[in-house]
Amino acid sequence: MNIIITGAAGFIGSHLTIKLLALNHHVTAIDNLSTGFLDNLNPVKDHPDLTLIIDDIQNTSAWDNQAKNGDIIIHLAATVGVKKVYADSYNTLINNLDSTQAVLEVARNRKCKVFMASTSEVYGQSEKPVLSETDSLSVTTTDQGRSSYVISKLTNEISCLNYHQLKSVPVIIGRFFNVAGENQKSEFGMVIPTFIENALDGKPLILYNDGSQRRSFCYIEDVLSAIITLILEPRAWGNIFNIGNDTTITIKELAEYIHKKCNSHSEISYAAMPAERSGKSEIYSRLPSIKKINELTGWKPEVYWQKTIDLLIANVKKDLIIDRL
Ligand SMILES: NC(=O)c1ccc[n+]([C@@H]2O[C@H](COP(=O)([O-])OP(=O)(O)OC[C@H]3O[C@@H](n4cnc5c(N)ncnc54)[C@H](O)[C@@H]3O)[C@@H](O)[C@H]2O)c1
Incomplete structure (x- = not known):
């Protein structure tokens, strides 16, 4: 199958590119390197089934001739990351x-299918202990910088469903709940790589407020298997699915676990939420219901948070050893 991946040099996109090539698919990988890194694709850079296009996906003339009838576009390109969004x-x-409009138009013209990456952030301030795809969605006030990301993803979902219903473009929307994995960068404000790097460097692990925010972290391999399972399931098209791990931990527990596993001498300290992130935009708990994807495809996550953290610490330590050679 020819699969086109937008945002292919990013965190999820690069893992997915490598995985799909290993499964003998042809991959057309597109990225403008705004937050992605070519190095992420080093393991496959000379692969004969990889077509790599460094360009903005809005410049559709650079890539639409790669899209053929029946191909699947996995649309991951987006501006993401707390720091970048604020x-x-x-x-x-x-x-x-x-970007999403450009992808949908190419899909319509070339008769392709689209898998679109959305986010658990569309559930907003919901206080429900477990979030299902049919639950209400919400946006905090527009003076909260983070709202622009949520508004963009909500609008992307509406556009995708509109193209599915009215313009014969089959779509699947995957709402990812915090993905964790190798090559995730701390510089964009991701909590796990930040804590691991600080713990190994002797820098403080800073908890905002009391660190009681609850999150679920889904290991990258589980996310890749969810995407691949869904695009191969004919009954999935036209639907929205939560993709995440159905257990949560607090950010404090996360910091303490990383601290212990890294034998760290760092201080675990507390701070007020930075001004631009204070107020209504902080979300205290987010846990996905994965009933819908599980009942349709049998998918469920295989890797739970302790194992995820252990794998990531081992990976950062390996990189540090290589850097010092
Ligand atoms: N990582 C997570 O925990 C998470 C959670 C929820 C949703 N998501 C969604 O998953 C997708 C991938 O996220 P990620 O964590 O891999 O982020 P990432 O920043 O690592 O990857 C996004 C990639 O898109 C590229 N890009 C952005 N705009 C582009 C454009 N106009 N043209 C071409 N390339 C462009 C960037 O250079 C980057 O390589 C995003 O849509 C994001 O909203 C991720």
Whole structure:
């Protein structure tokens, strides 16, 4: 199968590119390297079944001739990451809206299917202990920088469903709940790589407020298997699925576990939420119901959070040894 991946040099996209090539698919990988890194694709850079295009997906003339009738576009390209979204909320909105529109138009013209990456953040401030696909979605006030990311993903979902219903473009929407894995970068504000790097470097692990925020972390391999399972399931098209791990931990527990596993001498300290993140935009708990994907496909996560953290610590230590050679 020819699979087109947007955002292929990013965290999830690079893992997916490598996985799909290993499964003997042809992959057309597109990325403008705004937050992605070519190094992420080093293991496959000379693979004969990889077509790599470094360009903005909004420049559709650079890649639409790669898309053939029946191909699948896995649309991961977006402006993401707390720091990046707060730093430029307007361009987050514009990039995510215009990029998705470009993908949907190529899919319509070339008769392709689209898997679109959405996010658990669309559930907003929901206080439900477990979140299902049919639950209400919400956005905090527009003066919260993070809202632009949520608004863009909500709008992307509506556009995708509209193209599915009215323009014969089969779509699947996957709402990812915090994905964790190798090559995830701390510089964009991701908590796990930040804590591991700080614990190994002797820098403080900072908990905002009391660290009682609850999160579920889904290991990258589980996310890849969910995407692949869904695109191969004919009954999945036209649907929205939560993709995540159905257990949670608090950020404090996460910090303490990483601290212990790294034999760290770092301090675990507490701080007030940074001004731009304080107030209504902080979400205290987010746990997915994975009943829908599980009942349709049998998919469930295989790797739970302790194992995820152990794998990631081992990977960072391996990179540190290589860097020092
Ligand atoms: N990582 C998570 O925990 C998580 C959680 C929920 C949703 N998601 C979604 O999954 C997708 C992938 O996230 P990620 O964590 O791999 O992020 P990432 O930043 O590592 O990857 C996004 C990639 O898209 C590229 N990109 C952005 N705009 C582009 C454009 N206009 N043209 C071409 N390339 C462009 C970037 O250079 C980057 O390589 C995103 O859509 C994100 O919203 C991720």
